[in-house]
Amino acid sequence: MATKGHNEVKESLREMTRIFRPKDPKKFVKEYVRKYHIMGGYEEELTLLVEDELHKMNSTVS
Numbered sequence: 001m002a003t004k005g006h007n008e009v010k011e012s013l014r015e016m017t018r019i020f021r022p023k024d025p026k027k028f029v030k031e032y033v034r035k036y037h038i039m040g041g042y043e044e045e046l047t048l049l050v051e052d053e054l055h056k057m058n059s060t061v062s
Contacts, residue, residue: 009038013046017053025050 013032022028029047032038038046 009036009042009046010049012036013049014053017050018057021054021057022050025054 013029016032017028020028025047026043029043029050033040033043033046
């Protein structure tokens with residue numbers, strides 16, 4: 001994935017995480033990758049990104 005495209009995917013996923021607040025990050029990423037035709041092999045990295053974003057959101061709320 002190109003750097004510019006990769007950063008756009010990450011930022012988009014962060015925004016969608018803040019909007020939808022998924023209960024299952026792995027399933028959320030799997031659906032995101034399928035829906036937006038993201039190349040394979042990035043699911044683990046994107047799942048960690050979603051988990052990190054959810055953790056940030058939960059720590060600011062508390």
